[in-house]
Structure formats: structure tokens, C-alpha cells
Amino acid sequence: MSSRPLSSRTTPSCSTPSGGQTAVDTCQSGRFITLEGGEGVGKSTNVAFVVAELEACGIEVVRTREPGGSERAEAIRQLLLDPAPAESLCDDAELLLMFAARAQHLAATIRPALARGAWVVCDRFTDATFAYQGGGRGLPQADIAALETLVQKGLQPDLTLLLDMPVEAARGRLAARRAETGEGADRIEQEAEQFFEAVRIGYHQRRDADPERFATINADQSLMAVQADIAAALAMRVADWQAATSAGDKA
Ligand SMILES: Nc1ncnc2c1ncn2[C@@H]1O[C@H](COP(=O)(O)OP(=O)(O)O)[C@@H](O)[C@H]1O
Numbered sequence: 536m537s538s539r540p541l542s543s544r545t546t547p548s549c550s551t552p553s554g555g556q557t558a559v560d561t562c563q564s565g566r567f568i569t570l571e572g573g574e575g576v577g578k579s580t581n582v583a584f585v586v587a588e589l590e591a592c593g594i595e596v597v598r599t600r601e602p603g604g605s606e607r608a609e610a611i612r613q614l615l616l617d618p619a620p621a622e623s624l625c626d627d628a629e630l631l632l633m634f635a636a637r638a639q640h641l642a643a644t645i646r647p648a649l650a651r652g653a654w655v656v657c658d659r660f661t662d663a664t665f666a667y668q669g670g671g672r673g674l675p676q677a678d679i680a681a682l683e684t685l686v687q688k689g690l691q692p693d694l695t696l697l698l699d700m701p702v703e704a705a706r707g708r709l710a711a712r713r714a715e716t717g718e719g720a721d722r723i724e725q726e727a728e729q730f731f732e733a734v735r736i737g738y739h740q741r742r743d744a745d746p747e748r749f750a751t752i753n754a755d756q757s758l759m760a761v762q763a764d765i766a767a768a769l770a771m772r773v774a775d776w777q778a779a780t781s782a783g784d785k786a
């Protein structure tokens with residue numbers, strides 16, 4: 536595992552975020568990093584690694600996740616993932632609850648953190664909605680895009696690490712973890728393999744539509760190799776963000 540700090544910076548970047556901007560977004564001074572990918576590819580494991588790498592640079596980091604990430608958003612997560620109610624959750628309700636949780640998460644956790652200059656590292660964000668509700672469920676991309684505009688008001692991640700590997704191998708990892716911990720599958724994890732193949736394609740389409748924002752990480756290798764690739768992807772961006780900040784300071 537590479538534990539070399541990415542930089543020696545002690546203050547986060549104050550340059551403007553990527554993507555469309557609003558009055559809210561131009562106040563943002565922290566950076567927003569998301570981790571994406573299907574079930575079992577190693578997101579949770581590597582969120583911790585990204586946080587540790589950034590903290591080693593003296594950066595204040597807020598670690599969070601979706602759906603969830605604030606008290607009320609976590610309550611919505613429970614509604615979304617609990618397999619217990621016999622009544623099935625219709626696809627439109629699932630989509631709207633994902634964005635309801637996201638709106639609350641942005642208001643309560645993400646925007647305040649970015650505004651005070653902290654960096655936010657989030658396990659899943661809107662690319663997951665395009666992949667799962669768009670790719671997996673087949674809901675129209677235009678509907679998801681409309682909700683994205685409504686809820687995010689131009690805010691987009693600065694960097695998305697897409698952990699990518701074949702579905703079957705990732706499901707094998709998940710099965711091993713479940714056998715070890717005794718945890719059960721949540722409502723969405725109970726979907727068939729075909730659903731997760733469509734999710735993977737959905738992620739590839741998002742990445743291909745916005746290649747600058749994404750770094751694709753081959754997750755089908757040893758953890759040490761995965762983390763070396765993540766560290767390299769981070770180091771490249773952090774250096775750029777530092778340069779942009781220095782240029783801004785001099786202006
Ligand atoms: N590169 C890797 N090689 C082998 N096993 C891994 C690797 N990365 C993560 N794992 C293991 O795979 C399982 C799923 O990882 P996890 O981080 O929980 O995935 P996710 O959050 O994407 O569902 C865990 O048991 C984890 O220890």
C-alpha cells in the first residue's frame with residue numbers, strides 16, 4: 536500500500552468547482568470526491584484509504600455515503616434498503632427517495648463542509664442513480680437528469696473514482712464477506728446478476744460522457760495494486776488543484 540502523502544498542503548483549494556455553477560457553488564472552497572462502482576468492488580475499503588491519504592496531507596476530510604450521510608437522509612436509506620416490508624417499492628418512488636435523501640444530505644452535510652473548506656469523500660452519489668435506477672431499472676435518463684439539476688443546482692464531484700471489475704467476481708467477494716460477517720443482502724442487493732450487468736454498463740456510459748471527471752480504477756487486482764492506482768489518480772488531481780489555488784492566490 537502506498538502511504539506516501541499526496542502533498543504537503545495544509546489548506547484546501549479555494550478554486551471554483553467544475554460543471555455548471557450557482558451562487559451557492561461559487562462559495563464552495565473544499566473539494567468533492569466520490570467513489571462509485573457495483574456491489575463488492577471495494578468502495579467502502581477504499582473510501583477509508585482515500586480519507587487517510589488526504590488527511591496525511593493535513594486536509595480536513597468529511598467521510599460520508601449515499602443513500603444517507605445525515606440523520607434524516609439515513610432514515611430515508613432505511614426505507615430504501617430494508618427488505619422487510621412485503622409491499623414492493625415502485626421504481627419511481629425509489630428514484631424520488633434517492634433524490635430526497637440526496638437533497639437532505641447536500642443541505643445538512645455536503646454543502647456546509649465544502650463551504651468551510653473541508654474536502655468531502657462520499658461512497659456513491661448521483662452516478663449511482665444513473666447506473667442503478669437508469670441502467671438497472673431502465674428509468675429515463677432525462678428524468679434523472681432533471682432531478683439532478685433540481686437537487687444539485689450545478690454542484691458536481693471534482694473527481695469520481697470508478698472502481699470497475701466483472702460483476703461475477705465482485706459478487707464472489709460480497710458472498711465471502713457475508714459468510715464471514717453473517718450479514719444479509721439488502722433490498723437492492725437481492726437483484727439478479729443481469730441487473731448488476733446493466734448497472735456496470737450504466738457506469739461506463741456516465742464515465743464516457745464525462746471522462747475528465749472520472750478516473751477508472753481496475754478493482755480486479757490485489758488491494759495493494761488498487762490503492763497504488765488510487766493514490767496515483769489522487770496525486771495527479773491534487774497537484775492540479777494546488778497549482779490552480781496558487782495561481783488564484785497570486786492574481
Ligand atoms: N482488491 C481486493 N482484493 C480482494 N478483496 C477485496 C479487495 N478490495 C476489497 N476486498 C474485500 O471485498 C469485500 C467487499 O469490499 P467492500 O469494500 O465492502 O466493497 P463495496 O463497499 O464496494 O461493496 C470485503 O470483504 C473486502 O475486504
Ligand SMILES: Cc1cn([C@H]2C[C@H](O)[C@@H](COP(=O)(O)OP(=O)(O)O)O2)c(=O)[nH]c1=O
Nearest residue numbers: 573574575601602633659663664667723724
Ligand atoms: C446512491 C445510490 C445507491 N443505490 C443503491 C446501491 C446499493 O445497492 C445501495 C447502497 O448500499 P450500500 O450498502 O451503501 O452499497 P454497497 O453494498 O456497494 O457498499 O443503494 C442506488 O440504487 N441508487 C443510488 O442513487
